[in-house]
Structure formats: structure tokens, C-alpha cells
Amino acid sequence: MRISLWLLALFAAAVAAALFAGQNPGSVTVFWPPYRIDLSLNLVLVLALASFLTLHLALRALSALFAIPREARMWRQRQRERSMQLSLLDAYSQLVAGRFVRAKKSAELVLEQVRNLASSDDKLSYADQLLTTSHLLAAEAAHALQDRGARETHYRAALEHAARGVSPEAGEGARMRAARWALDDRDSVGALQLLDDLGQGAGRRVLALRMRLKAARMAGRTVMAMETARLLAKHHALSQVAAQGVLRGLSTELIATAYDPAQLIQVWARLEPAEQAMPDVALAAAQRLLELQGDAALSRQWLLPVWQQMLEQPSGLAQSQRVDVVRVLELGFAGGTETLEGEWLTRIESAQLSHPGDPVLQYLAGVTCMRLQLWGKARQLLQQSLVRLQDGGLRRDAWRQLAALAAEQGDTEAATAAWRSAAQA
Numbered sequence: 414m415r416i417s418l419w420l421l422a423l424f425a426a427a428v429a430a431a432l433f434a435g436q437n438p439g440s441v442t443v444f445w446p447p448y449r450i451d452l453s454l455n456l457v458l459v460l461a462l463a464s465f466l467t468l469h470l471a472l473r474a475l476s477a478l479f480a481i482p483r484e485a486r487m488w489r490q491r492q493r494e495r496s497m498q499l500s501l502l503d504a505y506s507q508l509v510a511g512r513f514v515r516a517k518k519s520a521e522l523v524l525e526q527v528r529n530l531a532s533s534d535d536k537l538s539y540a541d542q543l544l545t546t547s548h549l550l551a552a553e554a555a556h557a558l559q560d561r562g563a564r565e566t567h568y569r570a571a572l573e574h575a576a577r578g579v580s581p582e583a584g585e586g587a588r589m590r591a592a593r594w595a596l597d598d599r600d601s602v603g604a605l606q607l608l609d610d611l612g613q614g615a616g617r618r619v620l621a622l623r624m625r626l627k628a629a630r631m632a633g634r635t636v637m638a639m640e641t642a643r644l645l646a647k648h649h650a651l652s653q654v655a656a657q658g659v660l661r662g663l664s665t666e667l668i669a670t671a672y673d674p675a676q677l678i679q680v681w682a683r684l685e686p687a688e689q690a691m692p693d694v695a696l697a698a699a700q701r702l703l704e705l706q707g708d709a710a711l712s713r714q715w716l717l718p719v720w721q722q723m724l725e726q727p728s729g730l731a732q733s734q735r736v737d738v739v740r741v742l743e744l745g746f747a748g749g750t751e752t753l754e755g756e757w758l759t760r761i762e763s764a765q766l767s768h769p770g771d772p773v774l775q776y777l778a779g780v781t782c783m784r785l786q787l788w789g790k791a792r793q794l795l796q797q798s799l800v801r802l803q804d805g806g807l808r809r810d811a812w813r814q815l816a817a818l819a820a821e822q823g824d825t826e827a828a829t830a831a832w833r834s835a836a837q838a
């Protein structure tokens with residue numbers, strides 16, 4: 414279509430020129446005393462057009478002639494840039510392939526080529542960024558080779574060139590890589606310092622938060638690790654299962670660091686409601702409070718959501734967690750009848766009646782009856798629980814409770830048999 418339009422335009426121009434030239438009687442007279450030259454207007458126009466074309470072609474030829482040195486210099490620069498790019502790609506490919514010695518040599522070759530180019534008149538506008546990347550590749554290879562001296566040299570050079578470059582991401586990337594190297598060297602304090610130097614914006618990126626979490630856990634800074642894990646979960650950088658696992662582990666670690674009831678209460682208040690509702694966390698907190706001679710009623714209050722979950726969703730808790738709930742409640746009841754609230758007695762009795770075939774609840778109800786000195790009911794519940802109890806520890810303790818009950822009633826033979834069964838369990 415375009416060619417057809419050009420042909421139509423060319424034919425129209427030819428027709429217009431023929432009509433103009435064929436019917437043009439004009440002339441041009443040139444006076445050069447004592448001469449007079451008469452020329453037709455058509456000839457003058459043709460000579461003018463020919464002169465313009467000749468002059469234009471001559472100027473273009475001269476321009477191309479004088480541009481030969483510049484074109485040659487640009488060609489050499491393009492060849493050098495192509496060579497540097499190939500060397501940089503080779504360094505990265507060798508690094509990914511695990512050939513660290515070759516990767517280091519290729520990166521250092523790029524550095525040498527950039528320096529040679531900078532010493533000439535041909536300078537790259539992105540030389541600092543190229544140098545930063547090359548130094549980081551060389552430092553990464555040196556780190557893999559356990560050459561810490563070369564790694565630090567290239568890292569410092571990368572920071573220097575990044576500071577002079579126009580892209581701040583290059584310096585941030587260098588510090589992130591240095592933090593990763595510090596983690597590999599088990600230097601958690603150095604890694605945290607490098608991450609703090611990133612600034613608020615870069616420090617909240619997912620990669621930086623992941624490294625901060627690992628460094629904080631390595632340094633034993635559980636509070637910092639929990640705050641970082643919460644940020645990662647908020648940004649959906651961790652799956653729901655992984656986030657719950659990390660927060661559960663950090664919460665139990667933080668609970669284990671408490672050495673008096675007041676400190677443990679502060680730790681519990683620092684946890685978020687979702688973390689307090691985790692069965693393992695609530696069990697660890699309640700058990701730790703009882704171990705520290707804290708308020709048994711408060712421990713049962715912390716354990717109440719887990720108790721309700723165990724009754725409403727029996728499959729929501731593992732068997733070991735159900736046993737742990739009973740263990741913690743039994744430990745809280747060890748102080749005697751004065752530590753038992755009527756509300757909890759009602760809960761335990763209602764739970765046992767609602768689930769008459771649950772041996773764990775039967776065992777708990779039997780222990781509670783023993784604390785209340787209801788010997789007959791306690792013996793009945795404990796004996797019923799022994800038929801279906803799978804946990805060896807609970808079976809042993811049930812026999813021990815029966816032995817103590819028999820000894821309390823003066824039945825030496827039954828007490829001896831129960832102690833023998835407990836030893837076998």
C-alpha cells in the first residue's frame with residue numbers, strides 16, 4: 414500500500430513538472446558586461462537543483478571522512494564493552510555452577526578491563542555500577558573459597574564504588590551480602606550491625622527480615638526475633654504453618670527465660686492473643702509458672718482456652734498435648750484442696766461425665782477426687798482409666814496413686830501390688 418502511494422505521488426510530480434516545464438516561456442538573463450547571457454527558466458532550475466545535490470553529497474562525504482576516527486574509537490569502545498559484559502556473564506555463570514576459582518578470575522578480569530578503559534579517553538557512564546557488581550561477584554567467590562581477606566578487600570571496594578554511583582541499591586545489596594556472609598561465619602552480632610546500617614526502608618524488605626530473624630535467633634535475642642517473625646508473617650513472607658511454628662518456638666524460648674513469676678507474667682503479657690492461644694505456648698507458660706512457685710489459679714486461667722479446645726475439638730490436640738494438659742493441671746492441684754476452685758472442679762467433673770470413655774479425663778478426675786479425699790470414687794476412676802490408658806507415664810502414675818490410696822487405707826498387700834505394677838509400667 415505504501416509503495417502504491419509513493420508511485421502515485423511520483424507520477425503526480427512528473428505530470429506537474431511536465432506541465433510546468435512544457436508551457437513555461439520564462440527566461441533568466443545574466444548581465445556580465447560587455448556580455449549578456451539568456452537562459453531558460455527550466456535550465457536554471459535544473460542547474461540549481463543539480464548544484465544543491467552536488468553540494469549536499471560533498472558535505473556528507475566530508476562529514477563521513479572526518480567522522481572516521483570517532484567511529485573507530487566508538488567501535489573499539491563497543492568491543493571492549495562487549496568483552497566486559499561477556500566476562501561478567503561468565504563470572505556469574507561460573508559462580509552459580511560452583512566453580513569459584515574461575516568465577517573470581519573472571520570478575521577480576523572485568524575489574525582490570527574497566528580500569529584500562531578508565532585510563533583512556535573512553536570512559537563508561539556506568540563504570541561505578543559495573544565495578545560494584547564485579548567486586549561483589551569476586552567477594553562472593555572468595556567467601557565460598559574461605560578467603561576472608563580477599564572477600565573483605567572486594568567488599569570494601571564495592572562499597573566505595575557504590576557510594577560514588579547513582580544507584581543506592583548497589584550499596585544496600587553489598588551490605589545484605591555481607592550480612593549473609595556474617596551469618597555463614599556464625600557472627601550474629603556483625604550481621605545485625607550490617608542490617609541496622611541498611612536504613613529503615615531497606616531493613617524492612619523480606620530478604621533483610623529473614624536474615625534478621627536468623628541472626629537474632631543465633632544471638633539469643635528472642636524478643637527481636639519474635640518482632641521480626643511477626644513482620645514476616647504480616648507481609649506473608651512465611652506460610653501460615655511456618656509462621657505458627659516459628660512463633661511457637663520463640664514464645665516457648667521466651668517463656669523459658671523467665672526466672673520469677675513477675676517476669677513470666679510480663680512475658681505472657683507481651684505475647685499476642687494468637688500466640689497465647691497456641692496449646693504448646695499456654696502449656697509451657699502454665700507449667701513454668703508452677704515451677705516458679707507462682708499462682709496456680711493464674712496458670713489454670715492461662716490453660717483454660719486449651720482445656721476448652723480439648724473438650725470441644727478432641728482431634729484438634731495431639732495425644733501428647735492432652736497428656737500435657739492433664740500433667741499441668743495435676744501439678745497445679747498438688748498444693749492441696751485449698752488450690753482447687755469450685756469452678757474447675759465442676760469443669761473436670763462435667764468433662765469426665767461428657768466423655769466417659771476418655772481415659773485421660775478419667776485419670777484427671779481420679780486424681781482430683783484423691784485431693785478431695787473421695788477415696789472410693791478416686792479408686793474407681795483410676796482403675797477404669799488403666800484399662801485404656803496408652804501413655805506409659807500416666808499408667809505408672811495411676812498405679813502410684815492407687816498404691817498411695819491403698820497405703821492410706823492400710824491395705825499393705827494392695828499397695829505392694831500397685832507399686833509392683835507401677836515399676837513394670
